[in-house]
Amino acid sequence: MELGLVGLGKMGGNMRERIRRAGHTVVGYDRNPDVADVDSLKALVDTLAAPRVVWVMVPAGAATASTIDELADLLSPGDVVVDGGNSRWTDDIAHGKKLGEKGIGFVDCGVSGGVWGLQNGYALMCGGAEADVAKVQPVFDALKPEGDFGFVHAGKIGAGHFAKMVHNGIEYAMMQAFAEGWELLEASDEVTDVREVFRSWQEGTVIKSWLLDLAVRALDDDEHLDKLKGYAQDSGEGRWTVEAAIDLAVPLPAITASLFARFASRQDDSPSMKMVAALRNQFGGHAVESK
Amino acid sequence: MELGLVGLGKMGGNMRERIRRAGHTVVGYDRNPDVADVDSLKALVDTLAAPRVVWVMVPAGAATASTIDELADLLSPGDVVVDGGNSRWTDDIAHGKKLGEKGIGFVDCGVSGGVWGLQNGYALMCGGAEADVAKVQPVFDALKPEGDFGFVHAGKIGAGHFAKMVHNGIEYAMMQAFAEGWELLEASDEVTDVREVFRSWQEGTVIKSWLLDLAVRALDDDEHLDKLKGYAQDSGEGRWTVEAAIDLAVPLPAITASLFARFASRQDDSPSMKMVAALRNQFGGHAVESK
């Protein structure tokens, strides 16, 4: 089939390649003319035969919103827009409504895979009407990994990004689990070769997982991670997961602890611990460490 | 080689079978005469030719301690005792000392694998002197999974159970991660088929793992887990992990949250929440739910 693809960065570029390898036609547009197949969104739309499928793969937020706005003006009833970026699921509702008013379908699609996706395939979680999803299915089939898994139509518009958001929340806590275990092993005098312990866990254990494999790779590069700072960004989905949980009154202690550990990792000094130190000083004459 | 195996419950019985399949001789003793090969620990020791290896696979705590005490009297210098049970690593130090005073070697070995071990092999984490571990190595090789992983000599006496303990701590937080994510998806109106979302994650995602596969199996049995109560035991290692972290001043928020969630799951009613309700009632005239 024919696909319009907007956004040809690292992720979008690799996805174009994987879709083409599956025998489909991809017309790509990007603000960077060096990687684009056409020189405007309009040219992209004009190149495609109706009914069109246009996949948006640009940064979440303003860039995605303005791209969808433009497409709402350019596309025709019966066309379908896919948002494959890291949009918040609540944005999908608004985007779907705007496009729906013009008779254009909308499918939101959470995409997992990172730098490994081109080779191994991308896990896809999508939301939208059955008929709209069906129009995109050949592209989903091209992008997903071999085998029975890696694609799900999770529900109505927003469900794809919601599912991807929760995936990332789980990922936060799994990473934190390995991180805490590793820190404890490194701190102990008992275990003399922590890396080999991690390596051994890759088979026969309850915790065998791709993240564990990656941890072993990282330790093979740098046994005690001496080259890294204990500084971790968060990318939005972790925050949204906790916010969704708060809205639904769902307790999420491990995922939230993982998010807060990242927040704390980015502080040069902890304001709250200054207050604790100040209080200890006030009531107890406890020694505090002054600057 | 020849191995004495004490304790032929579900776990020990399967291990005997796997070791025998690898061509070794196993003399098993258990209090239950129906499963035992010999009728006493003494008979077991007498049957084996020195230098002997005796693997203890009985409940941690008093049962393991008394078995090791008896073996200290029955065995000879140069023999080796392996504790493959779920002992606390701090107990290993005492057991190793007692046996060492008689010239008997000691190896502690954390064993992971559960009901899947007979078929897939057991992950083994052991601690002890190089020479003692070497005497047991053929048995370790028989028990471990195929391939490069699943066995590690983690350090001195205690290191094996320490590593296994941390493995279980990580396992707690990973289980909690999937559990929280599942609860959030089930609570949302967006995602209409939570089980299919979990199923799809088995390929192409960052969170693909054996635990995820097991979650899908569980959901295939009982889509919304309606047959289960939200009640989870803990088996010791989670508590010991947190206690080791406290000793070493290592923050372990996600693993500890996972442990506390299990504690709370076993309370019919939460005493602390009674106090919160009482306080709200005192200061605010907030409605509280009385019995």
Next chain:
Amino acid sequence: MELGLVGLGKMGGNMRERIRRAGHTVVGYDRNPDVADVDSLKALVDTLAAPRVVWVMVPAGAATASTIDELADLLSPGDVVVDGGNSRWTDDIAHGKKLGEKGIGFVDCGVSGGVWGLQNGYALMCGGAEADVAKVQPVFDALKPEGDFGFVHAGKIGAGHFAKMVHNGIEYAMMQAFAEGWELLEASDEVTDVREVFRSWQEGTVIKSWLLDLAVRALDDDEHLDKLKGYAQDSGEGRWTVEAAIDLAVPLPAITASLFARFASRQDDSPSMKMVAALRNQFGGHAVESK
């Protein structure tokens, strides 16, 4: 001075009484004619001489928004509206803008005090322009407790409710602190009279506080809180506190733990713990408690 007061429920009614005791004139409006001084918002506005101060004390959300909308139409430039309800601080920005466009001032005011406020005074945290706050100051002075404390002009519009929100977040964690300590004492065999321990802490300790006094009162009514269920509502501010922290990347582990404990207290059964039980069952043949 003269004040219009909209909303004469438990809180508003007591506040009218306290302001009148200080010698001010209060014209109160409520949908319930039995407690109202006038029969409409318009009558209330007409009764007051310009420049007017109208204090809105109705439920946060839709009721507050519609009252402010009506007042925007009824009031004149130079008048001031105070929102003393439990509004989210982000709503204040919108309300202030709408009133400001008509030349009407706006002050948001977080009010603490509950059923004790009539007698002891209300703690007030307000936000808004200096000139607008000044117009309300005699009422603030009437409402606040005796002495040097209990009133603050915290910053621009929204700052009052923001400060009140954080107050409540702190309150959540303080309540949780006493609740956890009480549960631990009740669970131990060592301490035989937990209530007397709590009582004794009211003097000479680091934790002496009004909440502790209230805990002792509650225990005097019901020594082991047997009459209560461990079920605690949350009223919005706790959630907003955590959401504000997430927006600002501030780690808030104790306050969030307190919020999640309340969420969990309201679940008949924990879905996440069902999943943990299911996973334990899958990998270990661990006994799970079935319904």
Next chain:
Amino acid sequence: MELGLVGLGKMGGNMRERIRRAGHTVVGYDRNPDVADVDSLKALVDTLAAPRVVWVMVPAGAATASTIDELADLLSPGDVVVDGGNSRWTDDIAHGKKLGEKGIGFVDCGVSGGVWGLQNGYALMCGGAEADVAKVQPVFDALKPEGDFGFVHAGKIGAGHFAKMVHNGIEYAMMQAFAEGWELLEASDEVTDVREVFRSWQEGTVIKSWLLDLAVRALDDDEHLDKLKGYAQDSGEGRWTVEAAIDLAVPLPAITASLFARFASRQDDSPSMKMVAALRNQFGGHAVESK
């Protein structure tokens, strides 16, 4: 009455002064001859008339244990030893047993008050037999604050230190509550004078407390706590509180979060966050901050 007091550091010295002000005779011993009234434990015991009361106020652990050992040899049946130090309650059991075998009574006493105790009195939580506590009561009455509160006989031997331990656990979470709230206010753009907000809360609020008063004092010294590092020690009781909770399967999320925040505050760099950064780097090509 007559009291022997062992340990005349900052705490013990002030306590001697307060007891003397109440009209009692105190014979003090300390390794430092400049502050001691007698030059040996033996001299202290010889100076007192039987039945004696000897209060031990030395560092918990080895120093307390060896002092109690010595006193067990020096004292006579009917005498009473009080341990007023920060001993772990589990040590009390052993100390009481050792003294009891010689007919010497034992009372454990948790003491709160810090540098404020001389002036305001010390909160006392004690454990032991009724008859032994009665022998010490005049000293307890001298040390405790004026009024109805500040002293409790909490139960059998160990109950005093157990109650004090829980007091400190509660204190950890209360300090963390104020610290988190303060950090959030400081991080926000809304509230322009955080110190004045804290000051205002001292009357009319739910969170009014001595710790809040101390926070205001600290902020008056150093408005943004710029002179302090976000570095907080922990003194044992917090750890023991969490360990006791783990033994009793009591969930303690807020207190534990407070303890872990202190652990984290003392790390130059977080090992667990290095692992999180390493994993992010492996799967996503996410930018990590290298040293």
